[in-house]
Amino acid sequence: MSHADDDFNEGRRRFMASGALFVTFSLFPGARALGQQVIADEGAAVHISKETQALAGSLKTNPFLDAWIKIDPAGKVTVYTGKVELGTGVRTALLQIAAEQLDMAPALITFLTADTSASPDEGLTAGSHTIADSGTALLNAAAQVRGLLVDAAAKSLHVERGKLTTRDAVIHAPDGRTVTYGDAVGLVDLHRMASPVSPLKDPKTFFVIGQSLPRVDIPAKVTGGASYVQDMSLPNMVHARIVLPPVYEAKLLRDNAAQVMSMPGVLKVYRNGSVLAVVARGEWQAVAAQRALSAGSEWSAGRTLPDPATVHRDLGTLCTQHLEIADTHAQDGAPAAVKTLNARYSKRYMLHGSIGPSCAIASFDDGHMTVWTHSQGVYPLRDALAEMLSMPKDAVRCIHVEGSGCYGHNGADDVAAHAALIARDMPGHPVRVQWMREQEHSWDHFTPAMVAQARASLDATGRIVDWDYALWSSSHNERIVNAGRLVPATMLASPFKPAPSVPMVQPEGGGDRNAIPLYTFPNLHVMNHFSPTMPLHTSAMRSLGAHLNLFSIESFMDELALAAHADPVAFRLKHMQDPRARDVIRLAAQKFGWPRPPRKPNHGVGFAFGKYKNLMAYVAMAVEVSVVRETGQVVLERAEVAVDAGQIVNPDGIRNQIEGGVVQSASWTLYEQLQFDTQRIRSFDWSSYPILRFSAVPHSLNVHLLDRPGAPFLGAAEAAMGPTAGALANALFDATGYRARDMPLAGDGLRGHIDA
Structure with missing residues (x-):
């Protein structure tokens, strides 16, 4: 395996980080008994129990401390977040927050982002929520873990906790005795719910928060290192390219699969309903075969698109739900108006314009599907893939790897669905799928006019x-809440139906x-x-x-x-x-x-x-x-x-x-x-x-x-x-x-x- 391969072997890296102490658990086995509040997180349903409403940030939905922080007996500290790095630098900032409250140099912490087999479920990384929600959760979880470790050390050393100090995963007593975090964690159970009150440090003592720590994701990006899911290479990996319809709702009538199968390096032509793809040993072989397959495919007419000259006028007819979101009036009346202005403003449809076309890798082995994806919501994607594939959720694992040019709801989830469908038909072969530029643009989830x-x-x-x-x-907001929100799932021989479109509620709004x-x-x-x-x-x-x-x-x-x-x-x-x-x-x-x-x-x-x-x-x-x-x-x-x-x-x-x-x-x-x-x-x-x-x-x-x-x-x-x-x-x-x-x-x- 190459060095680049090793960098991206997330499964091995995460297993070694957590080792034998890794614990899997269900956060709320009795959630219904506790009673729940459901809030919208840009497409993901997030459940907040009455018991956790007072907790900070994402601790409301992931209240156990060891969902965020694990410490092994050797003192190695691993911190988890359910949010993902999208080029915004949040991985660095979240690491700083945890390091500050754990009283550790950031370099001593192993920091891991969204993985459905390891990280807390924080829904989507969207809406500028990461630092506000995940950062606040880590701030409090790290402070509480540090407090528990210090309490345990105080009992062990028979010293008042206020006299102990912490630095770089070591607890120091005034007489020179020390207890490592690894020693202290053996005296306390971190699999406990967080408390509404945390022993937070005084901001005046901060030594990491507030500093411009160099971003941890930048060095490989500026030196040509493997940085993105597009850069990944796994053993025995094959390459696939997709043929997408020329327009919405067009049906595949016929293809030239037999001709394409004779092309160099071609291993398979995949077809299920109107989902059409070619798999080859090499990436360029897949591109050449995709062009031939596309040229030899015939489609039905599909749906007519709107007239761009009338889209703004047509919204008056299409908008059938009328929601009053603010209505306030002065109790004592307002001064008389002497001048009234009216104005109309508009914007057109725009696309994401992701610099790197969407990409994913999927591998199906022993009844388990693993998908490496730049999706902004690995848990919602996991659930939708499981529905599409008729597999149990725990048999599908989604691991986030940063994507080149990923933000908003572009093609990341859809290309992951393509990869999973093809991989299921090719067990033992990691299948890499990357959309072509014209697909990324034409099949984008545009921002509305x-x-x-x-x-x-x-x-x-x-x-x-x-x-x-x-x-x-x-x-x-047509984020992934069911299989029908995945573009390829709507094109299968037995297609899935998208969940209905609903407006997002204030104060977030859509x-x-x-x-x-x-x-x-x-x-x-x-x-x-x-x-x-x-x-x-x-x-x-x-x-x-x-x-x-x-x-x-x-x-x-x-x-x-x-x-x-x-x-x-x-x-x-x-x-x-x-x-x-x-x-x-x-x-x-x-x-x-x-x-x-x-x-x-x-x-x-x-x-x-x-x-x-x-x-x-x-x-x-x-x-x-x-x-x-x-x-x-x-x-x-x-x-x-x-x-x-x-x-x-x-x-x-x-x-x-x-x-x-x-x-x-x-x-x-x-x-x-x-x-x-x-x-x-x-x-x-x-x-x-x-x-x-x-x-x-x-x-x-x-x-x-x-x-x-x-x-x-x-x-x-x-x-x-x-x-x-x-x-x-x-x-x-x-x-x-x-x-x-x-x-x-x-x-x-x-x-x-x-x-x-």
Whole structure:
């Protein structure tokens, strides 16, 4: 086995980490007797018993301490999380949190992420929940484990626990005697439920939390090492490629399997209903055979796609569920309105544009299926694969391996289903499946087209006295909750039916995420018009509806400020009571040099604010853009971003995420839109779906952090997406005098409006 193979032998590595002390258990054998609360975690049902409601973070759903931390007699410490690394740096930050409360150098800890045979079940890694939920759980679990070990050592040494100190898995007594964590763990049972109260360290003593620890996932990525599931190579592995239908609901009528079987290296042509694939010894042999198989396949007509010219209008008909999510009125009435504004905003369908096409490896041996996947939810995927394969859940194991270009609900789960179906027919051969670029684009779970309508009135003093907002959208969350949510499972000879589409509930929200402004208005009314049917496959992409909603809200705030003859920043502060929001607004303005520094022709400045989901990190930013009027090109020249994410774990990690979010949102907001017609998806490569190039990244992008030691962690990974869109729209208006309300903002559409 090669060195790369050894790096990815997760089964062996995890077994050695836990060794003979590994314990399997059912968390809630009597859950029904205890009574349960069920909450939504972007598609995964999470059960919280009455007994665990008071616990911190994901301890509510995984309350046993040894689900998070195991210590062997030699003192080796292994820490687990049910969350996964998606390139956001959370593996490093979570390691820092555990190391801090265990009083250990991070390098001494073996840290393992999501694996259905080893890790706690934390549902999905999504919605900027990882640090808030898993980080909070680890903070408390590690503190409680340390406390239990110190208590055990105190009894063993006959010393008051307050006189003992800990450092690097060793407990020290004042007289020089020591007890290792390995010795102490033999005196205490860690298979116990967590307590609502933890012996947390004073933030003033932190030596790991708050430091920019170098990310543990970066070295292999920048040196060409094996880093992703796409890099994996297992003994006796074969390669498969899929032939997908040209359009939704098309049925496979005939294929040329006999011809393809004669091609070099081809081992098998797999067909089950309309699921069609070829397996070969080598990857290029599989690619060549897939092209031949695709060319020789005949499909039925399939379903007609919507007319892109009418998708926004059609939402008015498709949205059949009308949900009032906010309705507040001033008890004493509000001052009379003297001016009322109305505005309509929209965004088009967009795709994830994952740089690395989705990939998975599956191996079927002795009745057990193992899948290496970059899915964001290994437990929901495990359950759906078991249903699709008619196998017991405990016979299916899903191990997370980071994917190249994975975020949101792209093809990761679907390609894992393809790999599992083929592997079941080829026992003893790990089957590697990677989608082709055109499949990744055409069969993506797109982010939905949306429309928002805003109306607000000002009184004589320039204060907003009423706010009415409505949005129209199909589902932002078709995550895997049953086998029917897996694309290949719907194409089998005996197909599975997808679970119905349902709206996500507030305060998290789906299409209505961040639709309720954080600003204070005496009268507020917000409606979510939800479509349970989807003209195109849609699901989760970073920030869900917050991208459009904050774009709309922050654009409208600027329009209202102009109508009130007020400075946009002062106007926001006038309507903002949350002190932490006021702090980030002031900080961003100060760092930018607001109000409105002198600037060159065709340059504009803009401001925006958002608190992600009104639950997570606060972000405010001031930006400067330049506009090339002849082409409609818009460049984000400069951004000054202020962030309050509570207690900061890794400052550089948060800056990475905010910087990446600003760049990605700039690409979405200015340029990205899915190309399609009534026959086909037409965005099948990078020329038909252009994204922001390196030449267009911001010339200056500075992130300013407000640290709040001891405060709860607030998720920051997706927090910049909405504010960036709003700030760009406002800066574009400042530069051109044209108020763009329909994304994407730049390009030919902008040029036409400027010329007009």
